[in-house]
Amino acid sequence: MDANSAQRCMFQDALVRRIMRLGQGSSAASDDSDIDDFASYLADEVFPSLPETLQRATYETREAVPDSDDMGLDNTPVSFTDTLISYGLADDLEGALQLLRKAIGDYVDDACAPPPIWSATRALECEMCERRVPLTYHHLIPRSTHAKALKKGWHPESMLNSVAWLCRPCHTAVHRAASNEDLARNLYTVDLLMEREDLQRWARYASKQRFGVRRG
Known part of the structure; x- marks a missing residue:
């Protein structure tokens, strides 16, 4: 697995955690057999739209990683936000982007964590x-x-x-x-x-x- 693939997997895991946390009662988060496919689809849709420095975030590059709160996310695919809204994971566009910002923040914490002792x-x-x-x-x-x-x-x-x-x-x-x-x-x-x-x-x-x- 190359570095970029590893980062995408970490991002998907962060997205799954947010979906599970915020998706109580949603059909998207209620079936363990489906959530992997659902999260994989969402990650494939949105991860390539993120800044390159974010896609390749590591402990070594952490200083160059943008703060998710400061990101406009203007390039976020409509397919991503519409899917979150249609599955009841967000009420509107801003809610969908807020979920994405939180998932990005979690992902950055994981990707930029210091190496273990x-x-x-x-x-x-x-x-x-x-x-x-x-x-x-x-x-x-x-x-x-x-x-x-x-x-x-x-x-x-x-x-x-x-x-x-x-x-x-x-x-x-x-x-x-x-x-x-x-x-x-x-x-x-x-x-x-x-x-x-x-x-x-x-x-x-x-x-x-x-x-x-x-x-x-």
């Missing part, structure tokens, strides 16, 4: 073999590559200290499977690591091993 993300199980054993943290973007990753634009600065919690055997397996530069450029999430067949095989093996049992 990675040490606080500690897991109970190894993120590869899923065993409850003593864990280490693996820098998903190895520290030796940080300067190059920034210079080449591989990752934003806020992601440089992201970690995965791995048992020592899995941690070792990762570093034996790829160079630090390959890890930084291509294998910088657990999901990406687990797309490798060799690490899948390793994780299946490790998951069956009892911690602390020495094998002769």
Whole structure:
């Protein structure tokens, strides 16, 4: 998923929360099976009309993001506002735009939130073999590559200290499977690591091993 797609998904989630909060009794918010399609339609209609800086809002670009209260929203599609009105989510155009401003505000809070304190993300199980054993943290973007990753634009600065919690055997397996530069450029999430067949095989093996049992 590229950055813009991720931001659009965050915007849709913010819109869903507003619809659920303001749509009590509305058919648009009463059926869980329909609300995803409804919100996806609304997000597809309005997200491309938002300022580019808003569409690409991140922690790094937060200073350039316009305040939703100051936005005229003159380019908001009529299809978006009419839909909110017809489903009883707004009484009129101004009410529809006010709902949109609130959803934008929620979206900006999410998109521009500071990165987590990675040490606080500690897991109970190894993120590869899923065993409850003593864990280490693996820098998903190895520290030796940080300067190059920034210079080449591989990752934003806020992601440089992201970690995965791995048992020592899995941690070792990762570093034996790829160079630090390959890890930084291509294998910088657990999901990406687990797309490798060799690490899948390793994780299946490790998951069956009892911690602390020495094998002769």
